[in-house]
Amino acid sequence: MAPVETVMKFKEYILSNPDAAALAGRHLLKMNDLSKEEILAVLDFAEKMKTGAISRAEQLEVLPGCTLAEIFEKPSLRTRVSFETGIYQLGGQGLYITSGEIQIGVRESVYDISNVLTRMVDIAMARVFKHSTVADLAKYAKKPVINGLCDTEHPCQALADILTLKEERGEVKGLRFAYIGDGNNVCQSLMVICAKLGIGFVCACPKGYYPAEDYLALASRLADENGTYFELTESPAAAAAGADVVYTDTWTSMGQEEEAKQRQEAFAGYRVDDALMAKAGSRCIFMHCLPAHRGFEVTDSVMDSPQSRIFEEAENRLHAQKAVMGLLGRK
Ligand code: CP
Ligand code: NVA
Secondary structure, eight states: OOOOOOOOOHHHHHHHOHHHHTTTTOOBSSGGGSOHHHHHHHHHHHHHHHHTSSOHHHHTTTSTTOEEEEEESSOOSHHHHHHHHHHHHTTOEEEEEEHHHHOBTTTBOHHHHHHHHHHHOSEEEEEOSSHHHHHHHHHHOSSOEEEOOOSSOOHHHHHHHHHHHHHHHSOOTTOEEEEESOOSHHHHHHHHHHHHTTOEEEEEOOTTOOOOHHHHHHHHHHHHHTTOOEEEESOHHHHHTTOSEEEEOOSSOTTOGGGHHHHHHHTGGGOBOHHHHTTSOTTOEEEEOSOOOBTTTBOHHHHTSTTBOHHHHHHHHHHHHHHHHHHHSOO
16 A cells, blocks of 8 residues: 555544534434434545554544443454554543443443443443443433444444445445345444445345344335335345345344254355355455354355455454544544
């Protein structure tokens, strides 16, 4: 990559980008909290930091001396490391808090936790079982709250995914995105971000594992508004036909371990393998939010193929999360 000659100051960047500036003090609980312009502003800021157009030294001026609370009711590799490394690179520090420690709603109420926490820290990120927990944290918070995955959404993942697709193709409008598998959190955030950015989205899920009705309605409406399409099918082959991206996620999400066997049966025809990838476009890439269960939702051959962008995608969690924290947490 050629060295970037002009290093931009963070303050100048904010002054030059009203959509980025408008995010200060806001929450990110679901993908629909951001307008199309705001999504593009987050992605642009992430790209500027990743490429060094805003240098690592300058990035230390984004959130100097700020603290991020990272609340985890479930395990994590990418989310924890991207937020914790990210806040450090922006001049602040992270504070890892497990559910065993604060016991949300057990040791004390969400109301009390939110009030106490957000009087001390500058940003809170929470990975929770129920969307209502992160929504309640935000409702009572005095500082921005970021959803680090819940039962209904994973907006930070979707931003990193589209950053990856932008790097791959430049213009993303008009591309075809095929999601194969469980229509839950990751899928629902992707449906919304793709519809907002004019990306055609085809979701292939077995009966009983469709996205929620309200997300189906939202994605269809947003797709109409942005000149694209949203489709739901039970056929992975139909979804993958002509796709620019084939994406999958685990069949058994965290907290559903007891359903693993029944899910393996329901999703048996939904494995992403070489034959399915062959139905896609010649420039098609494979993506997965990870962690992957190799041999279940995807074969080793696809995970490790030249079309796979899984590790670029994982790295982009760092750049996307820095952009989210930097813009929402800006004073
Ligand atoms: N993709 C993702 O959120 O990974 P982690 O569960 O490891 O954070
Ligand atoms: N759907 C998965 C995503 C993990 C990042 C889960 O909720 O476990």
